Amino acid sequence: MSKRDYYEVLGIPRDADESAIKSAYRRLARQYHPDVNKSDDAEERFKEINEAHEVLSNAEKRQMYDRFGHAAAQGGSGQAGPGAGFGGFGGFGDIFEEFFGGFGGMRAGPRGPERGDDLRYDIEITFQEAVFGTEKEIEIPRLETCPVCQGSGAEPGTKPIRCPQCNGSGEVRRTQQTILGSFVSVSTCPRCNGEREIAPTPCTNCRGQKRVRVTRKLSVTIPAGVDDGMRIRLAGEGEPGGRGGPAGSLYVVLHVRPHPLFQRQEADILLELPVNIVQAALGAEIEVPTLDGKTMLTVPTGTQHGAVFRLRGKGVPILRSTRRGDQLVTVHVVVPEKLNDKQRKLLKELGETLGLESLGKDTRGLFERLLDAVGDAFG
Ligand SMILES: [Zn+2]
Numbered sequence: 398m399s400k401r402d403y404y405e406v407l408g409i410p411r412d413a414d415e416s417a418i419k420s421a422y423r424r425l426a427r428q429y430h431p432d433v434n435k436s437d438d439a440e441e442r443f444k445e446i447n448e449a450h451e452v453l454s455n456a457e458k459r460q461m462y463d464r465f466g467h468a469a470a471q472g473g474s475g476q477a478g479p480g481a482g483f484g485g486f487g488g489f490g491d492i493f494e495e496f497f498g499g500f501g502g503m504r505a506g507p508r509g510p511e512r513g514d515d516l517r518y519d520i521e522i523t524f525q526e527a528v529f530g531t532e533k534e535i536e537i538p539r540l541e542t543c544p545v546c547q548g549s550g551a552e553p554g555t556k557p558i559r560c561p562q563c564n565g566s567g568e569v570r571r572t573q574q575t576i577l578g579s580f581v582s583v584s585t586c587p588r589c590n591g592e593r594e595i596a597p598t599p600c601t602n603c604r605g606q607k608r609v610r611v612t613r614k615l616s617v618t619i620p621a622g623v624d625d626g627m628r629i630r631l632a633g634e635g636e637p638g639g640r641g642g643p644a645g646s647l648y649v650v651l652h653v654r655p656h657p658l659f660q661r662q663e664a665d666i667l668l669e670l671p672v673n674i675v676q677a678a679l680g681a682e683i684e685v686p687t688l689d690g691k692t693m694l695t696v697p698t699g700t701q702h703g704a705v706f707r708l709r710g711k712g713v714p715i716l717r718s719t720r721r722g723d724q725l726v727t728v729h730v731v732v733p734e735k736l737n738d739k740q741r742k743l744l745k746e747l748g749e750t751l752g753l754e755s756l757g758k759d760t761r762g763l764f765e766r767l768l769d770a771v772g773d774a775f776g
């Protein structure tokens with residue numbers, strides 16, 4: 398499932414200000430609210446609109462989204478379904494309250510623990526580092542629990558007190574008289590935000606926000622045998638949870654720079670080895686590069702173009718195993734493009750002894766191709 402860009406969802410430019418976001422959201426949410434709009438995709442659209450607003454209306458989440466896209470919110474499963482990311486999307490209840498005066502009060506009241514947001518960090522490593530593993534220092538900007546107030550939001554020496562507006566219940570009830578009768582609406586307490594207590598003297602370090610933005614240095618161990626696009630999950634290194642919830646995860650996404658010589662196919666290394674026609678015909682000992690340095694490869698007599706030789710155990714270490722893949726060497730017979738008179742004479746003599754007609758259609762071998770290439774000599 399591919400997710401639409403949040404700005405696209407709300408139909409606003411990337412530099413839209415707060416009020417533009419809000420008005421686009423209100424307009425679309427009214428249009429697609431499932432109680433109003435009975436079309437099939439209204440519910441889906443509505444969720445999408447809600448999620449986009451949830452992220453873009455929050456300066457921190459918006460900043461993360463601008464930097465990392467939807468990946469900023471992706472969890473371990475690699476999916477980011479509605480509500481999966483960024484946490485805290487309250488479902489239909491919240492918006493119902495906001496637009497329709499709180500009939501029903503579906504999801505309201507005190508809030509439970511919330512898991513912290515996941516973070517993503519992209520890192521580029523060399524081919525060699527991916528093969529043999531490495532240790533990387535990274536610096537990630539993230540929110541952390543305020544060290545001054547220990548996340549209470551209250552200035553040290555003061556204590557949070559029970560919220561006077563909801564009396565510590567985290568929710569407020571309203572009875573409304575309407576033509577349809579009397580409705581009781583329950584909503585999250587706006588004063589304490591459902592947290593049941595407030596700090597009368599907010600912590601000056603975090604301004605009562607309980608979290609502060611810091612740049613944290615982390616060391617990431619990249620195991621031998623990783624490949625391009627793999628993600629390393631560092632549990633608990635995402636942003637802190639809310640109300641006692643666990644911290645999110647940090648996903649380090651690996652981008653492997655290509656190697657000038659080696660190609661990789663899972664745990665095997667692919668190498669093209671150019672040999673000349675004489676080496677191919679007579680056989681040769683040829684030095685070939687491997688991940689571990691040079692090694693000698695025996696190219697037997699009569700080796701054909703495209704022949705593949707396997708160097709066992711010279712490939713990439715297999716993750717969570719002590720085994721390694723192989724190196725596959727594909728022989729590339731190179732026909733000389735230019736010949737001097739002596740070479741031309743020698744090949745011509747050789748050609749006369751070979752009797753190409755006897756090769757048959759299926760054995761368009763090395764020498765036939767060679768002779769095609771220097772056909773002028775036989776004109
Ligand atoms: Zn603080």
Ligand SMILES: [Zn+2]
Nearest residue numbers: 560563586589
């Ligand atoms: Zn309250």
